[in-house]
Amino acid sequence: MNIQRFLALLKKEFKQLLRDLSSFLIGIVIPLMLLVIMGAGLSLDVKNLPVAVALEDTSPTARDAAAFLNGSAYFSPHYVTSSKEAVALLDQRQADAIVVIPPDFTKRLAQGQASVQLILYGVDATTANAANQYLTSGLEAWQAKWAAMHGEGGQSGAISVVHRQWFNDANTSAWMFVPGLIVIAMTLSGVFLTALVMAREWERGTLEALFVTPVRPLEIIAAKIVPYFTIAMLGLLICLAVAYYGYGVPMHGSLFFVLLASVEYIFVVIGMGLMISSLVKNQFLACQIALVISLLPTVMLSGFLFDLRSVPTAIAVIGHILPATYYMELLKMLFLAGTNMAIVGKNCLVLFGYAVLFFCLSLKLTRKEVA
Amino acid sequence: MSAAMLTLYHIYALIIKELLSTLKDPKSRVILVVPVFVQGLVFGYTATYNLEHVPYAVVDEAHSYESDRFLAQLDGTGIFDRVATLSSPTQISQVIDSQQAMLVLTLPPDFSRRLYAGETAPVQVITDGRNPMTSALAAGYVTSISARFNQQRSAHKPLVDIRSRIWYNPNNITRNMFLPSLIPMLALTQVMILAGLSVARERENGTFDQLLVTPLTPPEILVGKAVPPILIGLAQATFMLCLALFWFKIPVVGSLATLYLTIFIFLVSCVGLGLSISAIAKNMQQVMVYCFLLLMPMILLSGLATPVRNMPQVLQYLTYVNPMRFAIDAIRRVYLEGAGFFAVAPDYVPMLAVAVVTLPLAGWLFRNKLS
Numbered sequence: 258m259n260i261q262r263f264l265a266l267l268k269k270e271f272k273q274l275l276r277d278l279s280s281f282l283i284g285i286v287i288p289l290m291l292l293v294i295m296g297a298g299l300s301l302d303v304k305n306l307p308v309a310v311a312l313e314d315t316s317p318t319a320r321d322a323a324a325f326l327n328g329s330a331y332f333s334p335h336y337v338t339s340s341k342e343a344v345a346l347l348d349q350r351q352a353d354a355i356v357v358i359p360p361d362f363t364k365r366l367a368q369g370q371a372s373v374q375l376i377l378y379g380v381d382a383t384t385a386n387a388a389n390q391y392l393t394s395g396l397e398a399w400q401a402k403w404a405a406m407h408g409e410g411g412q413s414g415a416i417s418v419v420h421r422q423w424f425n426d427a428n429t430s431a432w433m434f435v436p437g438l439i440v441i442a443m444t445l446s447g448v449f450l451t452a453l454v455m456a457r458e459w460e461r462g463t464l465e466a467l468f469v470t471p472v473r474p475l476e477i478i479a480a481k482i483v484p485y486f487t488i489a490m491l492g493l494l495i496c497l498a499v500a501y502y503g504y505g506v507p508m509h510g511s512l513f514f515v516l517l518a519s520v521e522y523i524f525v526v527i528g529m530g531l532m533i534s535s536l537v538k539n540q541f542l543a544c545q546i547a548l549v550i551s552l553l554p555t556v557m558l559s560g561f562l563f564d565l566r567s568v569p570t571a572i573a574v575i576g577h578i579l580p581a582t583y584y585m586e587l588l589k590m591l592f593l594a595g596t597n598m599a600i601v602g603k604n605c606l607v608l609f610g611y612a613v614l615f616f617c618l619s620l621k622l623t624r625k626e627v628a
Numbered sequence: 629m630s631a632a633m634l635t636l637y638h639i640y641a642l643i644i645k646e647l648l649s650t651l652k653d654p655k656s657r658v659i660l661v662v663p664v665f666v667q668g669l670v671f672g673y674t675a676t677y678n679l680e681h682v683p684y685a686v687v688d689e690a691h692s693y694e695s696d697r698f699l700a701q702l703d704g705t706g707i708f709d710r711v712a713t714l715s716s717p718t719q720i721s722q723v724i725d726s727q728q729a730m731l732v733l734t735l736p737p738d739f740s741r742r743l744y745a746g747e748t749a750p751v752q753v754i755t756d757g758r759n760p761m762t763s764a765l766a767a768g769y770v771t772s773i774s775a776r777f778n779q780q781r782s783a784h785k786p787l788v789d790i791r792s793r794i795w796y797n798p799n800n801i802t803r804n805m806f807l808p809s810l811i812p813m814l815a816l817t818q819v820m821i822l823a824g825l826s827v828a829r830e831r832e833n834g835t836f837d838q839l840l841v842t843p844l845t846p847p848e849i850l851v852g853k854a855v856p857p858i859l860i861g862l863a864q865a866t867f868m869l870c871l872a873l874f875w876f877k878i879p880v881v882g883s884l885a886t887l888y889l890t891i892f893i894f895l896v897s898c899v900g901l902g903l904s905i906s907a908i909a910k911n912m913q914q915v916m917v918y919c920f921l922l923l924m925p926m927i928l929l930s931g932l933a934t935p936v937r938n939m940p941q942v943l944q945y946l947t948y949v950n951p952m953r954f955a956i957d958a959i960r961r962v963y964l965e966g967a968g969f970f971a972v973a974p975d976y977v978p979m980l981a982v983a984v985v986t987l988p989l990a991g992w993l994f995r996n997k998l999s
Contacts, residue, residue: 279917287921295928298939305937347795348971350961372789379797380964382805384935389792390768396790397775417748418774420755420767433759449920457913541825542655544916548817549663557674562933564762566730567679575670586727589758597725 258479262472266480274484283450284488285495288442292435292499299434303387305333309343309352312336314362322373322403323356325395332391344376353378354388366403435500436588437561441552442496443519444526444581447489448551449544451530455481456543459534474623478616482527489523500592510591514601518591521608522584526551528615535622555581560589580611638844642852643859646826650856664814664864668871672807682766685712685729687720690739698735698751698777707769724756731755731766743781796881796965807872808963809932811865812894812955817923819861819895823902824915826853827994832911840995850991854899861895862888872963881966890962890972894955897979900986901951907993926952951979 274280310323315338326334335352337343346352355376365371375392377385458464467477497515500506508515533546555561558572559581565573576582583604590597651657684702688695702708712723714732723729734752742749753770755763797804830836839849869887872878880887901922909915929936929943930952936944947953958975961967 277913279914282917282921287924290921291924291928294925294943298929298943299934303938370789372791375790375792377792377794379794380805380960381935382794382797382802385794385797386765386768389794390771393790393792394771417750418753418767418771419750420753420771433757433761445920445924453913453916537655539653539655540912540916541821542659544821545659545663545818549659549667553667553671556933557671560759562761563674564730564759566683566727567681567762567766568674569680572670572674576674590727593758594725600726 258473258475263476263480266472266476267483270480270484274488280450280454280485280488283453284446284485285492287446287449288439288492288496289499291442291445292438292496293503295438296431296435296499296504299431303331303384303391306331306354306384306388306391307346307352308332308334308354308356308388308392309346310334310336311340311343311355311357312338313340313360314358316363318363318366319358322358322362322396322399325399326356329395340374347376347378353381353384354392356392431504432506432593433589435504435506436592437559437585439493439496439500440522440559440581440585440588441555441561443489443493443522443584444551444555446492447485447523447526448530448533448547450488451481451485451527452533452543452547453530453540454485455531455534456538456540459538460540474620478531478620478623481531482524485527485530486523489527490520493519493523506592508592509594510596510601514596514605515588515591518584518587518601518605518608521605521612522580524612525580525584525608525615528612528619531619532615532622535619554579555585558582559585561585580608583607635845635848638848639852639855642844642849643855646853646856647859649829650822650826650860660818660860660864661867663818664867665871667814668807668810668868669875671810672803672871672876678802679707679762679765679769682708682731682769683711683729684708684731684733684766685714685720685723686710687714687717687732687734689737690735692740694740694743695735698774699733701773701777702733702770705769705773720754724754727756729756730763731770733770803876804878804964805960806932807868807876807878808959809930809956811868811872811891811959812952813927813930813932814868815861815864815891815895816898816926816952818864819857820898820902820905820923821916821919822860823854823857823899824906824909824919825912826857827903827906827990828909828912828915836994846991846995849994850903850987853903854896854987857899857902858892858895861898862891865891865895878963880963882962882968886967886969886972887959887962889969890955890958890976893976893979893983894951897951897982897986900983900990903990904986904993907990926950929953930956932956948978949982951982954978 308326310326312319312323323334323336326332335346337346340355340357343352343355343357347355355374357374357376359372359374362371362373373396375389377389379385455464464477501508529550530547533550534543537543537546557563558565558576559579560576565576565582568576587601587604587608590600651660686699688699699710703710711729712719714720714723717734720732720734724732732754734754736750736752739749739751751770751774753767755767757763827836830839840846844852865888869880873880902919905918905922906915909918925946929939929947929950931947932952936947936953939947954975958967958972961972
């Protein structure tokens with residue numbers, strides 16, 4: 258590698274970078290937008306779930322049974338007097354759940370055999386699941402209270418489950434999503450940025466023009482990596498600042514390892530981008546491949562939404578092939594839990610391995626040949 | 629030849645040319661087909677909030693018949709997989725931090741005494757909040773197992789029998805809600821970029837000016853440019869539909885005609901967006917960057933992964949211009965619920981509005997913006 262040639266190339270790359278705003282759009286605006294919009298927008302909690310309550314029994318007892326819905330942040334109840342009306346509301350998509358309290362509820366409750374029917378809109382399975390749990394536990398709590406007041410049941414003892422969630426003291430989805438969103442943003446901007454810009458050079462033949470000069474492939478690649486790395490790193494620092502100051506996500510682990518892992522990961526994604534562009538040498542294909550191998554798998558398979566410990570084994574195996582999985586695990590741990598050296602060390606090593614692998618592969622693929 | 633015939637002939641010729649230029653390259657053909665299948669399969673298996681394995685640890689300070697029986701019920705589910713039996717609560721942080729266990733149960737020393745005395749015996753459940761969704765689900769599983777346990781121990785029947793029914797998705801399988809949503813999602817990412825590139829590529833190669841001087845009128849060019857990506861999108865949607873129908877065996881409850889009408893309207897709005905971008909952008913690279921800037925929020929704010937209702941109000945307003953949101957809603961409803969044309973027609977309005985604005989805009993820009 259000749260330093261002088263490298264510096265000349267580097268100068269050219271930076272000039273090219275500054276001339277076209279799209280690199281900044283990809284490297285900085287996309288990550289920022291992702292973090293700001295998605296961090297605020299993604300929430301899996303059930304809030305203000307529209308519930309149709311069919312009070313076919315209008316007695317005070319029946320009303321009391323459904324009273325837990327009033328004033329709860331989870332539900333916004335809508336009272337009707339027949340299950341028919343309630344079903345109509347569900348069909349018009351004005352209710353996601355129905356609670357039917359049948360006409361003989363009070364009478365049968367006195368005999369100890371009342372029933373309540375819950376109907377959930379299963380098209381949105383996640384909400385249906387959560388709504389089912391909340392509604393059931395609300396009704397059970399009322400039942401226990403009623404039984405205690407009327408001196409019934411209770412003699413046989415019961416288990417109550419006390420649930421505490423660690424690492425998410427604020428209990429907000431934002432805490433969990435933000436570290437993951439950083440991973441997605443870095444993957445996206447890194448792979449996309451490099452793949453797209455390089456593919457354009459291949460497509461337009463400007464790389465071929467470079468090949469007739471004395472520069473070596475290593476110099477070309479190194480000169481490409483430096484500017485993209487700078488942009489990606491800038492994007493990362495902005496993301497970290499937004500996470501820490503904007504969302505108040507704690508940083509329990511060491512900042513040093515967050516940065517180390519991020520630098521490694523940026524090399525991994527830039528390497529992936531270089532590889533893609535050298536393989537296909539076409540902007541449309543590079544863009545599509547970048548999408549297919551970066552965005553969607555990172556969202557779906559890296560443990561962002563779906564914990565890899567509870568998915569089918571084959572999927573977990575695929576997930577563990579992705580470098581993003583290791584970065585995801587690291588960031589979540591370092592942000593929310595603390596520095597567990599065994600895992601941090603292992604994942605940093607894996608990321609390092611991937612970075613070297615992709616770099617070598619892209620170097621091998623960027624040979625001086627005319628397409 | 630009449631004027632109408634001539635117009636049709638012009639459009640037909642342009643469509644054939646466009647399809648040829650997209651499909652003549654074998655790599656392009658591969659990238660349009662393979663990702664749909666691979667992603668459909670992989671996401672079909674991953675996209676589940678129904679847990680398959682829950683590695684858990686237990687601190688059994690009770691060591692009694694009752695606690696053994698409770699744990700046996702847990703182990704008997706086939707989902708809970710005990711990875712460690714701890715002797716003291718101080719070991720909890722170690723198994724959670726190292727991600728060995730997703731959930732730790734603590735049965736207190738007075739567990740059995742309380743049960744026999746007819747009191748409530750609290751079972752503490754600690755979960756790994758780094759993935760709050762999975763951990764909340766796992767805690768929910770423990771709650772329902774303990775409810776079953778209580779019922780078995782209790783001599784009485786419960787006072788109120790709560791019967792939940794989940795409509796349209798009786799076993800509440802998340803995959804059933806997810807796969808139909810993949811139909812528009814997988815088509816969206818490629819169709820929009822295809823439409824976007826169709827004009828930009830010609831601009832970059834200088835052939836668009838040639839197209840403008842042919843006898844084709846701008847509306848003819850617009851239609852000729854719009855139809856091929858729609859056709860490709862329909863083909864991709866069909867692949868995905870076949871996968872959902874024949875591989876994952878999720879039956880279509882509604883009519884196929886309504887389903888295809890929905891997909892068609894959605895694709896028209898996407899192509900409108902793509903062509904507008906194409907007309908605004910200077911080159912192919914900008915098209916891809918702009919498409920990307922649009923695609924990200926379109927996918928994430930569509931209700932695909934998290935319900936729209938949970939988003940902040942401002943973002944909810946923003947989703948009204950997102951055709952993807954309405955496409956997912958309509959497709960899920962037709963597919964799973966069997967909703968008819970009139971039930972989902974309100975979803976068509978925003979999608980058509982996007983198309984009505986973007987398509988003429990693109991047409992106008994073709995003529996009025998010469999590079």
